[in-house]
Amino acid sequence: MATKVIMPQLGESVVEGTVSRWLKREGDTVNEYEALLEVSTDKVDTEVPSPASGTVLKIYVEEGETVQAGVLLAVIGEPGEPIPEADEGGTQDHHGHGGNGSKQEPQPVAAPAKAMATAQSSGSGYTGHITPVVARMVAEHNIDLSQIKGTGRGGRITKKDVLAYLKQREQGDVQDLPPWEQPGDGELFKPTDSFAVQTKAQPAPPPAKPVAPAASPAPPSPTPQGTPGELVQLSNIRRAIAEHMVRSKLHTSPHVSTIFEIDMGAVLDHYHATKPIFAKQGVRLTLTAYFMAASVVALRENPYINSQWTDEGIYLHHAMNIGMAVAIPDGLIVPVIKNAQDLNLMGLARAVTDLAERARNKQLHPDEVQGGTFTITNHGVSGSLFATPIINQPQVAILGIGKLEKRVKVINDAIAIRPMLYASLTFDHRVIDGATGDAFMASFQRVLENWRE
Amino acid sequence: MAQMTLIQAITQAMDEELARDPRVFITGEDVGKRGGVFRATMGLIEKYGPERVVDSPLAELSIVAIGIGAALADLRPICEIQFADFIHPAFNQIANEAARFYYRSNGQWRVPMVIRSPYGGGISGALYHSQSVEAFFAHVPGLKVVIPSTPYDAKGLLKSAVRDPNPVLFFEPKKGYRAIKGDVPEEEYIVPIGPARIAREGEDISVFAYGMMAYYAEIAAEQVAQEGISAEVVDLRTLAPVDRDAIRNSVMKTGKALVVYEDNLTLGYGAEIAAIIADECFEYMDGPVKRLAGPDVPGVPFSHPMQDFFMPNPNKIADAIRDLVAY
Known part of the structure; x- marks a missing residue:
């Protein structure tokens, strides 16, 4: 029997994805777990493994198309096997929009929203919440909930409603779902049944963050005419970065920066002594781990840096979820080390290495790039001495680490050669005043210059 | 089949068990001459004598402790606590001794004892005559807790409790003593402890x-x-x-x-x-x-x-x- 490949739900709040590239074509053979296609969301790009071994019989969703999680993308099976036909035009509704991805600005938000509205209006007053027993029956009987009229409180679909519907269906009063709407087979993180069911069950939530910057209009930027050049298509991630930067710097936070110079001698002594010890335990120690550790101490001493502006007041986060900016070929991504305050140097080193590697290999889960409360960007690795990065909203500060190099330093009126770097804190002046920002940096500097563990 | 009240069924169960097994005896406050404050043991002292229906001091701890000792000596005590509200002084004996004896002695000693007690509210009994205490005891491994709601079950379950080799707390909904009536067969039967x-x-x-x-x-x-x-x-x-x-x-x-x-x-x-x-x-x-x-x-x-x-x-x-x- 043919196996269906469906759009996986890549994170809690990620309800749709764009097929950015098919790694296999129709007629190609593919092995189970072999990468089959690349999917991009506004958070990350990721490869989707094949849920089965076989031949790619049919691809329903072309590159560039954005579809809801749970939508049938392709079918894998034996050559000659019958496959579900998506020829009734109705599939367009479920696939978002047609294959216009390469032409001009895609409308990834609007199209699924429309499909959703149709589903709701054709249905039932369905409130979006279902009970466990209804969820189970939906899965067992391949039920489209929009076909059922709920009689429970607030239009909730009850077990009785489902039983009545099933009885009707047995008598042939309603039609089965077309094959491409039925859930595929598989397991996590292969595209799965439960994802499909979940999606059908909860059509309501809108995408967490629109990809197109509707909220903060940037000035129009027409394509130059008559000037020799070439147009590079905007990737989702590029678009998201652009939107975010404009929103953060121009529409949200008044940015101010302060710069400290830090003597890294103590850290480097410790680093060289400790690196081989950590290596024996399979942990790659990097200086970033020290910056994380020092940030934890400095954030604890200066809690306003680990906060967020709200209309009601300044929200001080108890968890220190520290993001670290990682350059990737398409742009920039900021995986987050959750609860960094609970980790020692080894734990931080392990987390830093793991997240950075997976960021570069496109293996991050969208949840891993969300929920940050503070960010570190180590721009020194590309030679930069100091920089004034843009705050990662809704955070209020970002720490920039410059290039580490030996510099001449006057100590006790003698000229010394010391390993130095510039570190900058760029902060949101709505929340943080200069003195607070400097206090944070003084803490950060004190921890690093007096490092011992 | 005879119609009877919940409490009549309970009395009948004790009567039959006293008759069946000479090791069975009843002890508690006013259970003898007075026939129990709710009349659950009415007529039993006359039938079986003061050595098998024994009036106790006003001391719940000792009622239960005596029951435990007697049970260890292979008797089959039915201890009555006049109101479940008064069982608390005996809690240590029940939870620490009766419940754990079998485990503590590695299976060598058992406590085949029944503790009967009326419980529950709605009878204008206020603080000291209305409590529900079943959760305290159902929490302790080693105790069985039984609460009937019909005369049929009350009789059959109490007879099972008397015959059970473990300590059984048998709580009786006192508001239903006379309010709940039902059929009880003439012939001998028991209701097993366990099934709902x-x-x-x-x-x-x-x-x-x-x-x-x-x-x-x-x-x-x-x-x-x-x-x-x-x-x-x-x-x-x-x-x-x-x-x-x-x-x-x-x-x-x-x-x-x-x-x-x-x-x-x-x-x-x-x-x-x-x-x-x-x-x-x-x-x-x-x-x-x-x-x-x-x-x-x-x-x-x-x-x-x-x-x-x-x-x-x-x-x-x-x-x-x-x-x-x-x-």
Whole structure:
């Protein structure tokens, strides 16, 4: 029997994805777990493994198309096997929009929203919440909930409603779902049944963050005419970065920066002594781990840096979820080390290495790039001495680490050669005043210059 | 078959067990000459003599301690605690000694003892004559806890309790002593400790209860049946060990569960039933598990309006059923 490949739900709040590239074509053979296609969301790009071994019989969703999680993308099976036909035009509704991805600005938000509205209006007053027993029956009987009229409180679909519907269906009063709407087979993180069911069950939530910057209009930027050049298509991630930067710097936070110079001698002594010890335990120690550790101490001493502006007041986060900016070929991504305050140097080193590697290999889960409360960007690795990065909203500060190099330093009126770097804190002046920002940096500097563990 | 009250069935059970086994004896406050404060042991001292129906001092600790000693000496004591409210001085004997003796002696010693006690509110008994104490004891491994709601079960379960090799707490819904009547066969029978009783079959909702609340739940189920709601009533009968299969089977059928108990809501026995349902029946639930119980106040109030406020009753149960069925 043919196996269906469906759009996986890549994170809690990620309800749709764009097929950015098919790694296999129709007629190609593919092995189970072999990468089959690349999917991009506004958070990350990721490869989707094949849920089965076989031949790619049919691809329903072309590159560039954005579809809801749970939508049938392709079918894998034996050559000659019958496959579900998506020829009734109705599939367009479920696939978002047609294959216009390469032409001009895609409308990834609007199209699924429309499909959703149709589903709701054709249905039932369905409130979006279902009970466990209804969820189970939906899965067992391949039920489209929009076909059922709920009689429970607030239009909730009850077990009785489902039983009545099933009885009707047995008598042939309603039609089965077309094959491409039925859930595929598989397991996590292969595209799965439960994802499909979940999606059908909860059509309501809108995408967490629109990809197109509707909220903060940037000035129009027409394509130059008559000037020799070439147009590079905007990737989702590029678009998201652009939107975010404009929103953060121009529409949200008044940015101010302060710069400290830090003597890294103590850290480097410790680093060289400790690196081989950590290596024996399979942990790659990097200086970033020290910056994380020092940030934890400095954030604890200066809690306003680990906060967020709200209309009601300044929200001080108890968890220190520290993001670290990682350059990737398409742009920039900021995986987050959750609860960094609970980790020692080894734990931080392990987390830093793991997240950075997976960021570069496109293996991050969208949840891993969300929920940050503070960010570190180590721009020194590309030679930069100091920089004034843009705050990662809704955070209020970002720490920039410059290039580490030996510099001449006057100590006790003698000229010394010391390993130095510039570190900058760029902060949101709505929340943080200069003195607070400097206090944070003084803490950060004190921890690093007096490092011992 | 004879119609009798709950308390008549209890008296009859003790009478038959006293006659059946010479090792059985009764002790407690006023159980002898006075025949018990509720008349549960009426006529027994005349029939079996003061050595087998023994008036005790006003000291619950010693009533239970004497029972434990006698049970270890291979007698079959039935200890009566006049009101469950007064069982607390004996808690140490029950929880620390009776419950654990078998385990502590690596199976060499058993405590085949029954502790009978009337419990529950709604009789204007106020703080010291209305308490529900079953949760304390159902919590302790090594104890069996039984609460009947019909004369048939009261007789059959009490006879099982007397014959059980373990300590059994047998709590009797005192409001139902004379209010609840039912058929009891002439011939000898027992009701095994453990299985629950499906008091009424239904499709839309399961109501779990015991004691007076099981009796009320049946009345409530009858009320809502007029409105087309089919409520299943499960009388748990044995609280420890509880009949998980019966709970599961009922909830898997109906998808909705209401647990009724007259003890204070928080950490009452019904909380465990709710937990079992949440744990074992999640994928069958068509609504949240609901509890209807007494409020978390220090006592069942004496004032009648306040007592009514405290106690679950058929109308409150019917309302809770309607509410959950509509979910």
